[in-house]
Amino acid sequence: MIYLNGRLLPDEETRISPADRGLLLGDGLFETMRAYQGEIFRLRAHLHRLLTSADFLGIPIPDVGEELSQALARTLEANDLSHSDASLRLTLTRGVGPRGLVPPRNTQPTLLITAAPLERTEFPPATAILASVCRNEHSPLANLKTLNYLDNILARQEAVQRGADEALLRNTAGNLAEASAANLFVVFEGVLRSPPLSDGALPGITRGVVMELAQELDIPLVEASLSPERLFEADEAFLTNSLIEVRPLLKVNGREIGDGEVGEITRRIRAGYRKEIE
Amino acid sequence: MIYLNGRLLPDEETRISPADRGLLLGDGLFETMRAYQGEIFRLRAHLHRLLTSADFLGIPIPDVGEELSQALARTLEANDLSHSDASLRLTLTRGVGPRGLVPPRNTQPTLLITAAPLERTEFPPATAILASVCRNEHSPLANLKTLNYLDNILARQEAVQRGADEALLRNTAGNLAEASAANLFVVFEGVLRSPPLSDGALPGITRGVVMELAQELDIPLVEASLSPERLFEADEAFLTNSLIEVRPLLKVNGREIGDGEVGEITRRIRAGYRKEIE
Numbered sequence: 001m002i003y004l005n006g007r008l009l010p011d012e013e014t015r016i017s018p019a020d021r022g023l024l025l026g027d028g029l030f031e032t033m034r035a036y037q038g039e040i041f042r043l044r045a046h047l048h049r050l051l052t053s054a055d056f057l058g059i060p061i062p063d064v065g066e067e068l069s070q071a072l073a074r075t076l077e078a079n080d081l082s083h084s085d086a087s088l089r090l091t092l093t094r095g096v097g098p099r100g101l102v103p104p105r106n107t108q109p110t111l112l113i114t115a116a117p118l119e120r121t122e123f124p125p126a127t128a129i130l131a132s133v134c135r136n137e138h139s140p141l142a143n144l145k146t147l148n149y150l151d152n153i154l155a156r157q158e159a160v161q162r163g164a165d166e167a168l169l170r171n172t173a174g175n176l177a178e179a180s181a182a183n184l185f186v187v188f189e190g191v192l193r194s195p196p197l198s199d200g201a202l203p204g205i206t207r208g209v210v211m212e213l214a215q216e217l218d219i220p221l222v223e224a225s226l227s228p229e230r231l232f233e234a235d236e237a238f239l240t241n242s243l244i245e246v247r248p249l250l251k252v253n254g255r256e257i258g259d260g261e262v263g264e265i266t267r268r269i270r271a272g273y274r275k276e277i278e
Numbered sequence: 279m280i281y282l283n284g285r286l287l288p289d290e291e292t293r294i295s296p297a298d299r300g301l302l303l304g305d306g307l308f309e310t311m312r313a314y315q316g317e318i319f320r321l322r323a324h325l326h327r328l329l330t331s332a333d334f335l336g337i338p339i340p341d342v343g344e345e346l347s348q349a350l351a352r353t354l355e356a357n358d359l360s361h362s363d364a365s366l367r368l369t370l371t372r373g374v375g376p377r378g379l380v381p382p383r384n385t386q387p388t389l390l391i392t393a394a395p396l397e398r399t400e401f402p403p404a405t406a407i408l409a410s411v412c413r414n415e416h417s418p419l420a421n422l423k424t425l426n427y428l429d430n431i432l433a434r435q436e437a438v439q440r441g442a443d444e445a446l447l448r449n450t451a452g453n454l455a456e457a458s459a460a461n462l463f464v465v466f467e468g469v470l471r472s473p474p475l476s477d478g479a480l481p482g483i484t485r486g487v488v489m490e491l492a493q494e495l496d497i498p499l500v501e502a503s504l505s506p507e508r509l510f511e512a513d514e515a516f517l518t519n520s521l522i523e524v525r526p527l528l529k530v531n532g533r534e535i536g537d538g539e540v541g542e543i544t545r546r547i548r549a550g551y552r553k554e555i556e
Contacts, residue, residue, distance in 0.1 A: 002296055016294040016301055018280055018390055023294055024369060025427040026304035057428075058435065087377070091302060099365070099394070101427065101434040101459050112296050116377070136414035138450055141428055148426035149303040149379065150335070150419055156379040157336065172416055172450045181379050 001078035003071055003113035006064035008078045020110055022093025025101070026147040028110070029053050029093075033072070034118065034242045035086040036277050040072060041242070045205045050092065053144040059094050062109045075113045087118040087243060093147070118243070120277075125248040125262060126239060128179060130228055131155035131167035135177040137200030142177070145202060156180040166239060168231075168252065171200040175225045179239050182247070183207040186226060186257075187236035187265045196223040206240040206273075213272040219265060236263030238270075245277075246270040279356035281349055281391035284342035286356045298388055300371025303379070304425040306388070307331050311350070312396065312520045313364040314555050318350060319520070323483045328370065331422040337372050340387045353391045365396040365521060371425070396521070398555075403526040403540060404517060406457060408506055409433035409445035413455040415478030420455070423480060434458040444517060446509075446530065449478040453503045457517050460525070461485040464504060464535075465514035465543045474501040484518040484551075491550040497543060506530075514541030516548075523555075524548040 002014040021027035031046045040046070047068055054061060064071060072090065076082050091112040097104045133155045136142060155167035159180065168184060171177045177200030178184055184201075185194045192214050195201045214221040231237065235258040237249040246269050248262040280292040299305035309324045318324070325346055332339060342349060350368065354360050369390040375382045411433045414420060433445035437458070446462060449455045455478030456462055462479075463472045470492050473479045492499040509515065513536040515527040524547050526540040 004296065011296070014296045016296055016298070018282065018289070018292045018294055018369075018392065020294070020301065023298065023301040023371070024308070024367075024425065025431060026425045027428060027431055030302070057432075089302075089377070091296075093301070099367070101431050102438055103431065103435065114296065133418065134414070134416045136412070136417065136450065138412045139414065139429055140411065140432065146428050147302065147304045148428050150305060150424050150426050151417055153303060153305055153379050153381065154335070154418065157381065160380055172414065 001075070003075040005062060005111050006066070008074065016110065017096045019096045020093055021095060021097045022091065022110060022147055027094045027103070028059065028091060028147045029057070030089060030091045030145055030147060032242050033088040033090070035076060035081065035084070035088060036120070037085065038076060038081065038083045040088065041277055042205050042209065043069060043072070045208060049145065049203065049205065050090065054092060056140070056144065058103060059092060059109055061092070062111050064111060071111070071113060075115045079115045081115055081117060085118055085120050086115050088113060088115045123244045123247045125250045126165040127251040128166040128168050128249055129159050129162050129164045129253055131158050131169050131180070133158070133169060135169040135171050135200040137171040137173070137177060137198065142200040143197050143203055152180040170228065175199050175227055176231060177201050182239040182241040182244060185210060185238050185240065186231060186234035187263060188234055190220065190265065192219050192221040192265060193226060194223055195226050199225055204241060206242055206245065209273065209276060210240055210246065210269055213269055217268055217272055219268070232257070234258060236266050238266045246273045279353070281353040283340060283389050284344070286352065294388065295374045297374045298371055299373065299375045299381070300369065300388060300425055305381070306337065306369060306371030306425045307335070307423055308367060308369045308425060309423060310520050311366040311368070313354060313359065313362070313366060314398070315363065316354060316359065316361040318366065319555055320483050320487065321347060321350070323486060327423065327481065327483065328368065332370060334418070334422065336381060337370060337387055339370070340389050342389060349389070349391060353393045357393045359393055359395060363396055363398050364393050366391060366393045401522045401525045403528045404443040405529040406444040406446050406527055407437050407440050407442045408531055409436050409447050409458070411436070411447060413447040413449050413478040415449040415451070415455060415476065420478040421475050421481055430458040448506065453477050453505055454509060455479050460517040460519040460522060463488060463516050463518065464509060464512035465541060466512055468498070468543065470497050470499040470543060471504060472501055473504050477503055482519060484520055484523065487551065487554060488518055488524065488547055491547055495546055495550055497546070510535070512536060514544050516544045524551045
C-alpha cells in the first residue's frame with residue numbers, strides 16, 4: 001500500500017500526474033529512512049532535514065490532515081510493518097504545475113510514502129572507484145537531498161561497470177565529497193575525518209549519528225577536505241547511510257585502504273551504531 | 279489528450295507510476311519543441327539530441343510500435359493541433375525500477391508526450407540577472423537536457439524575485455554558461471559570440487539554428503568563454519530557445535547592454551529565424 005497525499009492505496013491505483021513537477025523537472029526532495037521493530041530511526045532528524053530543505057526551495061508541506069510522522073506510521077501499518085524492520089521512502093514534490101520553470105503559487109505539493117520490509121543485516125565490506133563524474137560543491141543543492149540524482153546514477157553505473165560496490169565523487173576542486181549514495185569517513189592515526197558539507201557532502205543522518213558516536217566513544221573527529229591521494233594513505237575508511245548503516249570500505253580503484261582489513265575505529269563505530277538501533 | 283507509451287489518453291486517465299525513476303531520481307530526459315502549422319520545427323535535430331543523450335545514459339527508446347515522429351504527430355492530431363501552432367514536450371524516463379540508484383536491466387522506459395496550442399508571438403525584449411546558483415560545466419549532464427532542473431529553477435526563482443525575466447548562470451570558473459532556460463548570445467563589434475558547450479551551455483536546437491543563420495548572413499561567430507565583465511561591454515545580447523525563439527536581452531542586473539535598444543545583428547538574426555519558421 002502506498003501513501004499519497006493522505007490516502008493509502010494499492011500500488012496500481014496510485015496515480016502520479018504526468019504534469020507533476022517532480023517528474024518533469026526533478027522539483028522535489030526525498031528522505032530514505034529505516035524502521036527497526038516499527039520505530040523509525042532518527043525520525044526527527046530526517047523530518048528536520050526535509051522541512052528545512054523544503055523551506056529553502058519554497059515547497060510547502062501539503063495539508064494532509066495529519067503530521068508527517070503519523071503519515072509514516074500509517075504507511076508502515078498499512079503494510080503490516082508496524083512491528084517489523086523496514087525501509088521507508090518519503091518523496092515530496094512541488095506538485096502539478098503549468099509549463100515552465102517558474103513555480104506556480106498555491107501549488108498542492110505531492111507527498112508520497114512507500115515502505116518495504118528490510119531485515120537487519122551487516123553489509124559486507126565494500127569496494128569503490130573514484131568516479132569520473134564530479135559533484136558541484138558550489139550549488140546550494142549539494143547539501144539537499146533532492147530528486148536530481150543523475151550525476152550520482154552515472155557515478156554508480158560506472159562503479160558497477162568496473163565491478164565495485166560504490167563510487168566516490170570528487171568535487172570541482174578535486175577533493176572527495178561523498179559516495180553516490182553514502183557519506184565517506186576515513187581514519188588517520190586514530191583520528192576520524194569526513195569531508196565538510198562545504199566540499200559537497202550531503203548532511204547525512206547516519207553521518208550525524210557517527211559524529212555523535214565519535215564524541216561518546218572519545219574518538220577525535222575533524223571535518224576537513226580530503227584529497228584522493230590522502231585517501232590512499234588512510235588507515236581505515238567506511239561509508240554511511242541509513243540503509244547500509246556503517247559499512248567498511250576496504251578498496252578504492254583496486255588499491256587497499258590501510259592493511260585491507262576492517263579497522264579498529266570502524267569496528268568501534270559500528271558496534272556503537274548497533275547499540276543505537278537496538 | 280496525453281501520449282503515454284503508445285496510447286493516447288485523457289489527462290486524468292494518464293497514470294505515472296509512483297515507482298517511476300523519472301519521478302524518484304530525475305532519471306530521464308526531455309525535449310521541448312515547437313510546431314508551426316502542424317509541422318514540428320527542427321524535429322530531426324531534437325530527436326537526434328534525445329537519442330544520443332538517451333544512449334549516453336543507457337536509456338533505451340521503448341518499443342511503442344511506431345517511430346517517435348509518428349507518436350508526436352499523433353499527439354498533435356489527438357489535440358486538434360495537426361494544422362496549428364503548438365508546443366510539444368517529450369519526456370523519456372528510465373521507467374519503473376526497484377529501490378536504489380543502479381538502473382535495472384530490461385526496464386520499460388516511460389515515453390510521455392504532451393501538446394498545447396501556442397500562438398506565434400514576438401517576445402518583448404528581456405531583462406536578466408546574474409544568478410547566484412552556478413552551473414557545473416564539469417558534469418557530462420551539463421550538455422544533456424535532463425530532468426534535473428532544480429539548479430535552473432532556483433536561478434529562475436531568483437530572477438522573478440528580483441523582477442527580471444531570466445537568470446544567467448555562471449559556471450564554476452565564473453564564466454557565463456547560459457540562461458535558466460535559454461542559450462546566450464552577445465555581439466562585439468559585429469562579431470556574434472556564444473559560450474562554448476565546454477563552459478556548460480546546453481547544445482540548444484535554436485542555438486544551432488542561430489549559428490547556421492550567422493553563416494548564411496555572413497555574420498562572424500565565435501564560441502568562446504564570456505565573463506560577466508565582458509558581457510557588460512557587449513554591443514548587443516539575445517537569448518534563444520524553441521519557445522522564445524530569438525529574444526533580445528537589454529538589461530542585466532539593472533545595467534543596460536549596449537545602448538539599451540534592440541541591436542542590428544539581433545534584428546537580422548531574428549528576421550532570419552522568422553523566415554525559417556515560415
